[in-house]
Amino acid sequence: MDWNSLLLMRYELGLLALILLLVIFEIFSGKKQKGSLINFSILLFAIFTAIGFIPLEEGSIFGGMFRTNDMLHFFKGTLNVGVLILLLQSADWLKDKVVDQNKSTEFIVLLFSSLLGMYFMISAGDFLMFYIGLELATLPVAALVAYETLKRDSAEAGVKYILSSALASGTAIFGISLLYATTGTIYFDAFADVISISNLSILGLVFFISGLGFKISLVPFHFWTADVYEGAPIPVASYLSVISKGAAVIILLIIMFTVMRPLMPVWNKIFYMVIIATMAIGNLFALRQKNMKRFLAFSSIAQAGFILLGFMSVDTLGVTTIIYFVAIYIFSNLGAFGVVQSISNATGRESMDDYKGLYRTNPKLSLIMMLALFSLAGIPPLAGFFGKFFLYAAAASKGYYFLVFIGVVMATISLYYYLLVVKKMFLAKNDETSIPYFESRPLMKIGLIIASIGILVVGLYSPLYDYIYNISSSFLNL
């Protein structure tokens, strides 16, 4: 074996080393050093993220079980940036709010383990690797959801999450086994050559998609979301609805556009139904949320419906628009979650009513929030608008006008609830019950600034779109 080829697993090995390093430090550090250990791990991860952007060769190892190319490389880099922002935003919470100080590094270790699982899913070359990655990405999150064990909500959410995810994994592996039965192979390359549309493969496909649909919280596989988001701590809710969902969309993209491409006529029909249901239900739930955390979580369900519009167009345009939107989605949502987190850290308040007059007390936070919400709502010239427009265009280019029409109507409805928050912040008058002025901590500031820059740059700096377009066209020839 050529040891150099292990370099292809740079991300995975690097992250693994990081995790082990943290566990060792954790053991040997005293109680007082925990705070600086968090800072240290964030620093390490930032370096790791930066290194990740160095170009890497394409190739596959372990007999095709693990593969990597520019596109997968880009995915991992994007996820890293997202996780980095998330870490920066949750550092203060970890230091101050987590009751049991001994657990703070545990949070980071679990988070990284889940990320490692996603890497493996992204780079998987067969269903076995894929499934292992799926489990690795899911199980640590269950522990994270139940992180505040002393809170009843958090514990309950943890149990619900682990049960739901077990159900979803079970369904997925059932689907995989049916697909295996029709093709006799678990290797993606061979699989794509022999798979054809039959009753058995359709059934397998439906179950497989439901398993992944759980992670993206597509309707009707979304029921766990409300309770879990409710109970989970904000950073975990943010992780679930931004990073985990973004990664799942990307993985769905990889599998559907390459491995399952021969089954395209079937899964197009499945997505057609799921898109409409997801956008509608997500919107309707988001409409009546009064708690910011739940509000953002539900709006992200509706967003997932929009992302799927890109799946209707199986060509370079479709791939480009999906990836582009996922990048926008990650930055915009992290911007919004970051503000919620920052306010919750300082005052412990999460209700939408508390945000009234925020512009007058904390103008900078409210501006970031507005930027993020307008981007999510798709108001030009922010990134979210282009993302949505391109998704519509992708679906329209394949003649799905009705779907586009529903999408545009849904986007307009969603504007209503995003605007509710903006209205509260900018047009409502502040009074004694409003959030008073406070200064965010440095790490939080950096996290918010990166997210805001991300929203602006992804939207306004067009070479990024060109880059994604280029790697997409080579990706489809895979």
Next chain:
Amino acid sequence: MDFSYTVYILLIPLALFLILGLGSKKIKPAISGWLGSLGLGIAFILSYYTAFQYFTNGKVNEVYQTFVYKYTWINFTDQLHIDMGVLIDPISVMMLVVVSTISFMVHLYSRGYMKGDDGYTRFFAFLGLFSFSMFGLVLATNIFQMYIFWELVGVSSFLLIGYYYTKPSAVSAAKKAFIVTRFADLGFLLGILLLSYFTGTFDFQILNDPEGAIITQGVAQSFMGLSVITWALMLIFIGGAGKSAMFPLHIWLPDAMEGPTPVSALIHAATMVVAGVYLVARMFPLFYFTDDGFALQLVAYVGGFSSLFAAIIALTQYDIKRVLAFSTMSQIGYMMLALGVSKYEGHEGLGYMASMFHLFTHAMFKALLFLAAGSVIHAIHSNDMRDMGNLKKYMPITHVVFLIAALSISGFPGFAGFFSKDEILAAAFENNMLLYIIGVFVAGLTAFYMFRLYFNIFWGKQTKYDHAPHESPASMTIPMIFLAFMSTFAGYIHFSEYITADRMPFEAHFNVTLAIVASTVGLIGIILAYIFYKKPTNLADKMVAAFGSFYQWTYRKFYIDEIYLFVTKKIIFARMAAPMAWFDKNVVDASMIGIGNSTVKTSEKIKGIQSGKFQDYAMAFIGGAVVIAIIVFYIWTK
């Protein structure tokens, strides 16, 4: 010629917004007012300079050229790309003049009007944002860029209308305006998607080229007997109708009067509300040549109906800003009507020219009316005309400028409105008799309700005021005097030499007969208003009271006049206006609210599904997967 410097007209207000918006806590109010006015003053001078340069040197072989400065921003697909840049042609130059004039005047005026207001700097920051968006909309080189700025205009007007956040009505009005226009923009967006997909371009120049493939050959696809382009144009027009408050998407405009009055003058008189007219004018060749102008017919009739509908409602309103709001809707209907009846070449393109002409003059006198109304509101702290009367004694300057504006909008001979309205009526007369008659009738109604307003405010009963009203400060009167000057003399510009559908100057003939008809109708309106409202008589009420003893009245001296009075008061006021207002409130408004309410209700109903029990969720999960599988099987086996 190089016009690339026009990009600074765009960037100055943006810079103002950033400076004032980010430094709102540190910059002193007085400085922010001056800074804003100075910035817009520079934009104002640059715009006039551009207009001068363009209209003197912009012609090659008697045809006005288009100057485009752009760069490719995003290569969307191999064929389709999005550009950003500025486009200089006759209508964009004219709009530059309009927007910069009104915006500059409103900046100057607001320094006095908003004085002492909480959040003064924030107000100027939002004004800067609005001006930036509006300039961007006007200068857009392609429909996508226009849409971006179109939405930005919506956002900034949302912030400006809701400026008085302490008033719940203002906040809800802001939201209503934003959401109604957003719903209309939904049509715009779908239209852009359709258009770009079938033509492969966003670019105005390519789309509008009369010799280009899109116009000469069209596209192969059609739907229900009409070309896909016509459908796209109609969808785009929905967006335009929303911003321009055309029936039935006008419901946000009267409510938007909750915003500060200078904002109404800027947004709801002269700039944002005419964006729809500008949009149709911008794409006029495409509208005209596709399917023999089918979409253009729609524009004409929507415009004609809206203008009549709004004029009738304006008769019965007491809130002076609402009268002006409906009047704006009516006048924009006029512009749409003129575009709709226009043809393309030479003198046949009279309607196009007339529409742009009226847009120009209307911007001046309507902004003036709003500013003068603001001056009155500023003095007596009420919007209700019943609280006013005899103000000419206290506010001589406001009185004179208001009178000039009212004469102008009523089409009184010699004033700006007279010339532009006359061209519109002439264009309608040549092409569509029904719309001509509507136009003349609306002209009469306009004169009547404007002078009803005028007499009620400045003449009429001697109202007792708590403290004597006084004339507004110079910062407010000077902009009004400038606009009064424009409202008087703007009509003497020979628009047909500058702005025509085919870019070639033509000689506009002044049709004396039509001018006499229109002026007479206008005069009748003024005279009726004079009789009704000049002195504190109860003539109008008497007419109503006298309904029982109608015969006795017929022997009286003012036989004819009183018939008119009777008709207006009893038939138009009671029989027409009230049902129209009812229809407006209960059908148009209610259906919009209904859609909103039912969405919220549905969201309440589905709450029960989310029970919190994991068993239910597992059931739904597996059940959902099975149902999807069954549906797919069903589709597949069929």
